[in-house]
Amino acid sequence: MFLAKIIYMGAIAYLDTSIFNCPQCNTVYAEASWYAVVLAADIECGNCHSTFNPSEYLTDRIMVEFHLDDMGKVKEIKKVG
Numbered sequence: 001m002f003l004a005k006i007i008y009m010g011a012i013a014y015l016d017t018s019i020f021n022c023p024q025c026n027t028v029y030a031e032a033s034w035y036a037v038v039l040a041a042d043i044e045c046g047n048c049h050s051t052f053n054p055s056e057y058l059t060d061r062i063m064v065e066f067h068l069d070d071m072g073k074v075k076e077i078k079k080v081g
């Protein structure tokens with residue numbers, strides 16, 4: 001019997017992340033950019049429940065690296081660049 005084993009040692013996963021704030025109460029959020037910017041869908045603020053489009057209130061957009069151990073668990077997070 002052959003068991004496939006995935007080797008994660010040294011693997012890095014990436015997440016394009018958008019930072020924005022609610023225009024009504026200024027609560028800040030970090031969200032995946034594919035959701036916050038690419039889809040351009042309105043979201044509801046978890047604090048004041050107003051609805052807005054995050055792409056209009058971006059303060060930053062960064063790439064985040066997740067450095068994984070040999071079991072695929074995150075051991076370190078870094079900002080790219």
Ligand SMILES: [Zn+2]
Nearest residue numbers: 022025045048
């Ligand atoms: Zn709000």
